Amino acid sequence: MSSSGESRIRWRRGRVTATGKAWRDALELTVEVPDDGELKALAHPSLVGTPQVGDDVLLNTTAWAQRLGTGGYALVVAVPDRLPPDPTGPGHLVKARYTPLQVTVQGVDEQDTEHHATIADADDLGGMPVVVADLHSALPAVLIGVLATDPDLKVAYVMTDGGALVAGFSRTLSALAPSLVGVVTVGQAFGGDLEAVTLHTGLLAARHVLGADVAVVTQGPGNLGTGTPWGFSGVAAGEACNAVTVLGGEAVGALRISEADPRPRHRGVSHHSLTAFGRVALGGVTLVAPRGLSSELGGQIGEDLAGQPERNPVVWIDTDGLDEALKLSPVPLSTMGRGLEEERAYFLAAAAAGRYAAFQVPVPDEEAD
Template sequence: MSSPPSSRIRWRRGEVTALGRGGHDSLELTVAVPEDGEVRALAYPSLVGVPQVGDTVLLNTTAWAQNLGTGGYALVVAVPDRLPADPTGPGHLVKARYTPLQVTVQGVDEQDTEHHATMAEADSLDGMPVVVADLHSALPAVLIGALATDPDLKVAYVMTDGGALAAGFSRTIDALHKSLAGVVTVGQAFGGDVEAVTVHTGLLAARHVLGADLAIVTQGPGNLGTGTPWGFSGVAAGEACNAVTVLGGVPVGALRISDADPRPRHRGVSHHSLTAFGRVALGGVTLVAPRGLGSELGSQVDEDLAGQPARNPVVWVDTDGLEDALSLSPVPLRTMGRGMPEERAYFLAAAAAGRYAALAVPVDADGAAEPAP
């Protein structure tokens, strides 16, 4: 008789000793675990209820034990002695499908929603610009660049499922929520203001349900990369560009640029951008490079982008005023553990993409952004 397979989850049971920061759908905890001592933990109240001091909680400590940066929490799987009430609201979309933690949500594109008729007829983005980025950390800079250019624009965020699946994990979303028309979680991601099955319906929902003038697409927090040419979750950025093209939108690429990353593959224009936009986005994407990088890095970026296919025009955008706008960000600007001073080029590139997209929003005869139908 063969032995049973070993667990792929590091399970622990502990007692909540303190409550910490709460977000839109997240609550930080300190949990005393006999085997591990004091553990930093995170609960999603919409899934497990609201833990209290003294509660026994069941934890998944797999990521915590690996000391991961973005995802280094123990995650509360259940509060077994005080289970939340059964769900009573509408919704038939199952996300995190066929895992022990699958969750049911109401999708904007399912039959029982008030938006089903709109989504059934929607087939075009009507020329809406969509900024596509590799990393979640680009989101605030893109938004700042867009709103610094036109503060009246309605901007939606479409969160894909390459990183964290729970929108509640993102402190960035919490900080930016009042500046966004809404958050759409697509694929296996969940917890947005609007849920959608695919990137395509997510984009259409951003335009026709949230009334967005402009959308930003990127994965949730936590990029996965392997140091191989194709083994990184940001490949999906190219597929998102294809969805924008198919739906009659204008894809705009936010380049991942760095002169601070110690890894050669990410210096200048990252191979993630060159691969996703240059080899996966077959319908073409406008690549935005920021002016003001300095002669050495600017020349490197120019050289890196020279090999892009003809379908990907490169546009250098003026960045006057963008650094001042970025300095007022409501959320700390950090990527790969580095902030704005070290990664100035990265955040400036994302803001420049937001500026370019804002200037590309279709306008009506009175000079206002075209409203969604």
Template sequence: MLVEGDGELRALAHPSLVGLPEVGDEVLLNTTAWAQRLGTGGYALVVAVPDRLPPDPTGPGHLVKARYTPLQVTVRGVDEQDTEHHATIAEAEDLAGMPVVVADLHSALPAVLIGVLATDPDLKVAYVMTDGGALVAGFSRTLSALAPSLAGVVTVGQAFGGDVEAVTLHTGLLAARHVLGADVAIVTQGPGNLGTGTPWGFSGVAAGEACNAVSVLGGQPIGALRISDADPRPRHRGVSHHSLTAFGRVALAGVTLVAPRGLGSELGGQVEADLAGQPERNPVVWMDVEGLEKALGLSPVPLSTMGRGYPEERAYFLAAAAAGRYAALQVPLPEAVGGPETETT
């Protein structure tokens, strides 16, 4: 906390960028997000500790993220040439049928994970964080709480700070499968979402591109629908236009869309009508949600989206958990050791 006149100002420092501030340090702040009182990320951010700058990076690694900004950072990428996993990523051809749940909001992450593990607690789940929202994985308090339940975090594109760093979403997905050994992966942007109220002007449109990447790599893309009867904005009621656009118009290779049963007749009817216009390449699955509401109620992190919690946004979190359950049921069975059974005498 920093003194602001007679009060205090919350400020956040990322040690990988600016070092670790100490009591008494003078710091240079960016107050843009704080001044706008943003719901996500509405903090002042430490740009530098001028009297005690961090040491220059010496490696290992030479992937530069947040490139060509004053705070660019060098990390070690899983796919760069001198790392232990380079050959694995270079030789990996596909995801071996791994189910991948894609959502446009970071807030869906815990509910999807709960849906997977409530269905099969033995599955290994990796989170692949894209760069549509926050770039720093450490900004997400959700990730800190979920870490014991995850096989690991992969940060891709300009995002950084995960257990594994990758240049692209494609190599990030391959790393989730072949380096972290995940049975299921979850893809969302980091905390924060930029939207302009226009058909294409929202960062979640990248969810459709993520589905295309999963398809190209031989995985199973599964869409976690953004559903609400609490959002005051008409474009987000029922199935949000974000889901309808990203999955219906951008995911050209197709994606399985999972809707939860038990929404009630009015909302359920609206969701069914909204999804009726999806292209044939996007099958719609209505998923049983028995036990999921109880599991959501035991979430290790507060469930909140757009400032609304559970059960206010029950449909949203139930849809995410249903997508996780469906993914858990799609995990390919391991191949039988020794080939097909033969009859002996």
């Protein structure tokens, strides 16, 4: 075992030489670091303030040095000589708890919020369809599938804490904001339009505070996997389905499908989907498979899903018009570094799940009459 005093962070000091793109709660920087040279860094202004050219910054370069999934960034921990002002807003929920960058936010479910009574009284999603996906990269395609089917539907995004904790890290969320009624960050994740303690209260907030017709649940950007049957952050997709079931929603599984991934365990239907939905989602989840794929891939998907338990019905959805809609995506579609052309099946599966969810939106009583 390693010593408890062993450093787990690669610390560096550097000086900002240029600022770059900014979105939601993120700012790109170029930082000159002794021995490392110029490197790309990212600051979250809500946490550390807004660095300027000439500022000295303290960086966490651990993932950057290992070329891990932070988008190639070193992360700004502090601007020591120009600290931001103390927070003055309301809120008592602490997220990223007991880390050096823990933050206090106002939760939609805490006592002092205007929404506390709504969440306290809410106990049901009223049949709201909730699309659950393994990866954050599925979000835009799911949203496209919903709105290409019914552009009047209101869609909320609920971000769990399996990947990035800071919602502002996601350029996708910044670009999709006009098409979403809101973002709810749950668990240790933060930075959404609403904050919630648990996925359960986050889903209730999506339905009863944001007024969503459909919700989408994924982890934030990034993904942790170890090549073992259970050691991947996407296991939480199955737990998300359980939360949806407990709350009276309809869980819809967006399958992770690929014919381009070099790893056999992810070709066809990924073992991530088969495990999370097939073995963890004990309340059942409707698994949506897209039509319009090659006969070979379609056959493989059918074989992969043949072992699913009875509680998980498999529905094949027509994808007419979805290819064209995906090509018009307001954000670049990319998963594991591969775009729409290489991973058409993956994005088409996510869009098909969105289309199915749109079909399942409950009809108000007055319309039914």
